[in-house]
């Protein structure tokens with residue numbers, strides 16, 4: 001029953017102790033740490049002192065200067081040996097032999113023989129010379145004394161004083177005496193100082209030649225940063241490349257290894273040198289070791305370019321000045337010269353600079369074009385600057401499809417006959433129809449009477465990979481994308497590649513990150529001018545530029561994504577490429593959006609107004625949610641900025657003046673409001689799809 005009794009009194013407080021007692025516990029001191037033995041402490045102290053940076057630097061400095069003396073002695077001894085023996089000729093002979101140059105080897109042998117003959121003659125002469133020297137000295141002394149006496153006689157006659165006869169002789173004797181006294185005084189200190197002076201001289205020679213082991217050299221020299229490229233550095237870099245045949249040949253050549261090199265010449269922001277490889281070493285053995293060669297030259301990989309010129313067994317090295325490739329090149333003449341016009345047939349588009357710093361200009365006459373690269377490396381800007389130049393030839397017509405659609409090509413509105421901008425399947429359909437239209441035009445031109453001339457018609461598709469990857473089929477079951485004989489975009493491009501050149505219908509494509517699927521082989525090979533920005537792999541480089549260019553040294557895969565934006569490797573007959581090379585590296589001028597607008601304004605001023613077809617009906621009542629869904633496409637989310645850009649490209653009238661505030665206003669309350677992802681405001685595809693579904697449901701509910 002007790003559990004049913006409810007107490008009406010509050011539980012009394014538990015009795016508190018009136019005088020609480022604090023209990024103190026004795027905590028024993030921690031056991032004193034075991035003393036570290038003296039020898040261990042001293043050892044540690046010595047080790048700390050010995051490994052301290054300051055100690056190391058001092059030790060290195062002392063060792064270095066000592067070793068300079070030893071190195072200097074070695075150099076002086078070698079020079080003396082070279083000067084007195086035929087060793088130098090032997091060495092040159094071996095060098096020429098190792099390089100497979102037997103003609104030069106024979107010449108050095110002959111020179112060596114001549115040197116030995118001459119030396120033999122000198123030695124023979126030396127056997128007779130003491131007698132001749134003694135005779136000569138006696139005659140000279142006798143003549144000298146005779147001369148002095150004669151002067152004395154003349155003086156005696158003049159002064160009528162016979163003692164004057166010996167005056168000149170005595171003057172000479174006194175002078176000799178003075179010299180002897182001076183030598184006696186100086187001799188002692190000179191003998192004591194001579195070894196120091198000799199050491200100083202050896203040190204000077206050693207230090208000038210940095211004749212000490214690498215570990216003893218100062219940090220700056222060891223890292224070799226900014227070191228100018230000299231023949232001995234190039235030879236050393238080649239020797240240490242890890243190609244045994246090359247190393248052995250250079251070892252045999254000794255110092256004369258530099259005979260493999262042409263003169264090192266300044267070429268743009270770097271230097272250029274041809275290396276004739278010794279027999280047994282192939283050019284691609286050197287080419288495949290680019291990184292090691294660059295590091296041996298104290299450069300980054302991207303700062304050394306190895307190409308194969310015409311001469312047999314020769315590689316051409318271009319080595320940038322340290323960091324020079326990271327400097328921007330100047331603005332494009334398209335921007336600086338607002339009187340510039342273009343000539344499609346005879347002119348060349350000013351595109352940038354080659355590595356030697358010479359202007360790189362590309363002829364676009366009757367050449368299909370393909371530019372590839374990883375995303376955000378400057379593909380659109382590079383392709384656009386060619387189009388901007390060509391737009392300054394008012395006869396040239398453009399059909400343009402930008403399958404990214406963020407407004408990169410918007411300035412061609414009012415200049416291009418067709419301008420389609422957007423990333424969706426609907427845009428791919430329109431672009432495909434545009435290219436097929438160009439095929440029809442091409443066929444019309446082909447059937448025209450012979451001799452008819454046609455203006456250039458540039459069919460330009462940027463982000464063409466989107467078209468190749470489009471999964472849609474038309475009503476006849478033909479795919480828009482893909483690379484089959486029934487694939488519509490692919491077949492239209494192929495037709496233009498095959499027959500368009502002669503009638504000036506030219507295909508220009510920009511594509512991203514090529515694969516066999518998004519850039520089919522036949523399409524890549526149909527382009528006459530192929531250019532590539534930074535790419536991921538060598539196999540992609542082969543896709544972009546072809547095997548011949550890559551085998552000849554083209555290596556866009558070695559450009560640095562992000563850092564080499566705007567740098568292209570170009571394989572084309574339309575650009576001046578040094579003889580024997582298969583490609584050229586071009587650093588393109590950066591023409592930004594504002595400059596592009598100014599150039600297209602000039603181009604528009606040259607032409608009668610052109611009505612650009614966007615193939616998307618204007619003026620219709622827009623449906624912002626559907627349009628936002630369309631511009632987001634397959635991406636899981638898109639930055640608000642990009643959404644606005646794409647909307648504006650889709651319909652400039654409706655969305656051209658939209659700000660982020662307008663986007664938020666439209667999406668407010670739909671459940672698809674912009675949110676932050678990775679620090680940026682984005683709009684999510686799924687949220688938009690849900691918002692549309694929800695709106696449709698509520699529309700049908702309210703309709704009911």
Ligand SMILES: Nc1ncnc2c1ncn2[C@@H]1O[C@H](COP(=O)(O)OP(=O)(O)OP(=O)(O)O)[C@@H](O)[C@H]1O
Nearest residue numbers: 374375376377378379380381512565566588589590
């Ligand atoms: N010639 C250049 N020199 C220096 N920087 C450049 C050059 N060209 C482009 N860039 C830089 O690269 C950025 C990307 O350029 P662009 O839009 O042409 O790249 P993209 O390769 O077309 O990119 P995506 O494939 O993603 O569309 C530019 O915003 C600019 O900062």
